[in-house]
Amino acid sequence: MAQDSKLEARERDFSIVGTRPNRPDGIDKVTGKARFGADMAAPGMLHGLILRSPHAHARIKRIDTSKAEALQGVKAVLTSKDLPDLTGEDAGLKDILINIMARGTALYDGHAVAAVAATSKSVARKALSLIQVDYEVLPHVTDVEEAMKPGAPLVRSDLITQGVEPAPSKPSNIAKRHEFGHGDVSKGFAAADAVIEHNFRTEATHQGYIEPHACLANLGPDGLGEMWVCTQGHYMVRGTCAALLGLDVSKLRVTASEIGGGFGGKTTVFIEPIALALSRMANRPVKVVMSREEVFRASGPTAATSIRVKIGVKKDGKVTGAEAELKYTGGAYPGSGVEYGAMSAFACYDLENVKIVGWDVLSNRPKLAAYRAPSAPMAAFAVESVMTELASKIGMDPIDLRLKNAAKEGTKAPYGPTFNRIGLRETLEAAKNHPHYKAPLTKNQGRGVACGFWFNFGGNTCVSMNLGFDGTVSLAVGTPDIGGSRASMCMMAAEELGIPYDKVRAIVADTSSLGHNDVTDGSRVTFSTGLATINAARDAIKKLCARAAKTWGIPEDAVVWEKGHAKPAGGNAGKFEPLSLQQLAAASPSTGGPIAGHYEVNADGAGVSFATHMADAEVDPETGSMRIIRYTVCQDAGKAIHPSYVEGQFQGGAVQGIGWALNEEYIYGKDGRLQNAGFLDYRIPVASDLPMIDTVIVEVPNPGHPYGVRGVGETSIVPPLAAVANAASAAAGVRLTVLPMSPPRVLKAIEGRAG
Amino acid sequence: MMDGIHVKTTINGDAVEYVCEPDETLLDVLRDRLGLTGTKEGCGSGDCGACSVTVDGRLICSCLMLGAEAQGHEIATIEGMAEGGKLTTLQQKFLDHAGLQCGICTPGILVAAEALLKKNASPTETEVRYWLAGNLCRCTGYDKIIRAVMDAASDMRRSA
Amino acid sequence: MGAIKVKLGGPLRSAAGGETEFEVEATSIREMLVRLAEKYPRLKPMLDGGVAVAVDGRVYRGAFLLPISPDSEVFLLPPLQGG
């Protein structure tokens, strides 16, 4: 049952929610005490390293590990033959197995082919150099359009396209076709006064978290194991490792370290099962830490895309038809996430006629992982670029054009369902009324606006709350805290219980101490862990009231909870001095024992979220250099629990989007090898590249959360690619359709512009 | 294997001795041999600044210095910043301004920002941004970090 | 029990030969999915692979015991992912 559907967002006076207290993990993080993935050591620990394919596509003819095994200090050498396939019918798990260690064929530059565990890093390095691999290099393909062509080198020999009728008889690199929409687009375009169609390209980008993947694993011969991992989901790590290595889930205890950024990239496993398997072989703890180069070559970047968008409008700005074809490649495995691009592409608009087709394409690139609103930013880049072009074509203000077509409550979304209460219009109005929108621009400057949408979701969540005899509260959650969520959880618990914020301490519990929790993803933590925390608090309150009732000798339903105290419900209930949480907790040994609150749910009703961004760009027309000189984010947060961290999510997403728009890209050589596997040439924004990022928190409550919370983490990366492209195109005087808008591309476009 | 090198140095004011491999970086020594894991490794090539420390007061990346080079020098790391358990103004401002999300870049940024404020008590926003250009942060978009540093500088000027 | 109109999105639609709407008798999401797979076997592999179900605009990834009625708007979607 969706228990939470009964909870209604209500206007209430919050005393803690909406304030900005310091985070509970703050002092550890400003003093260097916080322990991240690579910061843990264990007695007898070995160091694991992974050997990776230097080829984009190659058959592994032979691996000779004998010399490495003979090296003093080497305790385990592992290849795919040490990882029997236990995945059964689970195709997704099979792909993970193939990805963590190549089985016969290396599918991309950086694909793992062997691993070692040794007594020191230097011995492990030496051992890697002693492993001999004979490769037969195979033809490769990294470009999405090339990969779709008939006759392209086949990434997987047995892939038959799904979603196409009749099913093709021959394998290809196309995994799936997706289609969404409603109405009749040809009728829509026929009714339009202006139609614009463009092709767009975007390169793969990386989440760029500063902390490389790291884990410490220990697995004994009895099948009992422990892991310390930087991950967005330690239950996911437990489940996946257990399934791949044939272990009982409950015998594997996984602790989530502090996590140094994830943004979706740590929602799956790469090194964790390898570390565990090495530990099993060596019967010693093994630590594996990726190098930055490995992170770029062998973790999970985004899709690279090719997108065609066509939109038609009436002179008054009403969109009559909208169509998109999206081609995404997410590496050598199905699952480019093109469906999320397809579903979100036109989700900002109330459209009668809309059709989106998505193609999921394989190529010799690393296996994609999620990146903040996965797949939506590229689709929004294409759609919002065309919307802005249409606005200028019909002489309409770009915000007015969007307002004219904005999705609202009751709009049938292009991906199917009908929207409940949403806040797109409010974000557009906030942008239009912001001083930024009216600020003058000078020569070589341009302003861009774009909207963005993300679904958000809930998922399996389990929270436990324990009251100490001194009346303080320990809160155990199972969703790793990436951006300050422990602070938000403490705030919601304190709000509900009616006690001060600093009387609650939240921890991220290990997998043996709390029931299953899904990964920290889908902007779900403040929503679903928050919802579970509030309900765990209500569960505790119910018990507190029962203890008070018992103490007073009155019925339980004659007790109410107000401002941290149990009180008789009214005059008829009797006259008793209110009992504080602290008093009830102190007395609990004599009223029935310790008091705790719990809540378990598969949360639904996350509430979609929208944003409108504005960017000002300035171009150096002689070099094509583009700077962002002003930026404003207006986003619907539903209800901001800790506004500073909401703003932080807005700002962080916006800047990641700015990087994606201007400089970040995977650059492959003709040999299919990644040429920029480092922070030197994979150019994420640095402090001096940026202005301050203004924020406007719009609050249109989500009816699916007791406080009205909507997830905020992901939506902020959806509009900036387009907002920057629109600003940059205005500054350069030419429509820029290829990301990143790196200086050589911009300069070429400026020199090629008509007139 | 090459023979280890015996090094005597000073870290956060304390005399420290260790033996390291000749090609081992100061970062590896700090983290793996001395348990000073507050200094982080984000890239190992001097491109992210997470391993920032000072050597004789000069800001450097500890991944670009050998452990053997520390002989006779004075090293300062994040662990030495909060003297006697009291946060510095700068550390406190990072908390007040929510100048961190995941916190992995925070030690390096604090060490770098402190070095800036020792050199320049009244930096402009642009000066702060350029000084910290070598400290990558992927979470915050830098806004709140810059505000925290500017506010700390302002408070420190007032109390100076 | 009444006939539920189920609308399809994504590859389900293509797998169904371009048909976008199906009618099945069901009172809950789970029952609807079971009936749909019985009635249209070629949808089964994709249904087994995981779907999200939107009922009256709200997307469910798990709560498949949720009651649905003939006036519910029911949409089948690919399972959602996030970052």
Next chain:
Amino acid sequence: MARVLAGGTDLIVQMKSGRLEPALVVDVKRIPAMHAITAEGGGYRIGAAVSCAALGEHKGVKSLWPGVVEAAKLIGSTQVQGRATMTGNLCNASPAADSVPALMAANATVRVVGKSGRRDVPVADIQTAPGKTSLAKGELIESIFLPARSPNSGDAYLRFIPRTEMDIAVVGAGVGLTLDSGGTCTAARVALCAVGPRFILVDAAAKALIGTKIDAAALGKAAAAASAACQPIDDKRGTKEFRIKVAGVLTRRAAMKALERARGK
């Protein structure tokens, strides 16, 4: 194989990546003289171990050859400048080294020391190919000498990078100029980086400036000469076409900046 360790910002990265496995690393920072900046003949001698950060704090060098100092201050981050040296930048022999065109524009020399004694060599003669120098086995650079500057002279270095910091030059241009009392250019040096396997001293660009008041026409000619001298490659940092165009743009801009300095502004 032995390697000299100065700032280590290139060497240690190469060692860690396994590209280089020296049998011996010689830390020249232990030689006190290597840290010195000394006035000599109206110019300055800069020890091989002087970090870019230390150089940037030296008021004398900064006022004499501001272009050289601004180039040195572009190498990497604040942290990298705390260790990196101009000598290391030169000996690493990457054709994209920022400090080298500025040193060439300043007509700097280096003092090479080896078994057979010391010799002074123009900066331009050190790098011979990507990763290769003219230094013989057993030789190392002891110091860089920045000569005295003629009156009414100025220098400047500009580079193009995609971001505002932290990148390797896609193109770099260093210009040194001398004017007579009437404002006519009497001497000029123009040097480029990252547009060929070696640094390029563009005599044709210098000639385009000499004898002019460095007006728009002369600047245009110098820019065209700089572009014409480029032999760049397409790579992850930029295209051939882009580098050729931007080499001209930067040459013009650097010349204008050097001109301002020569005029005492």
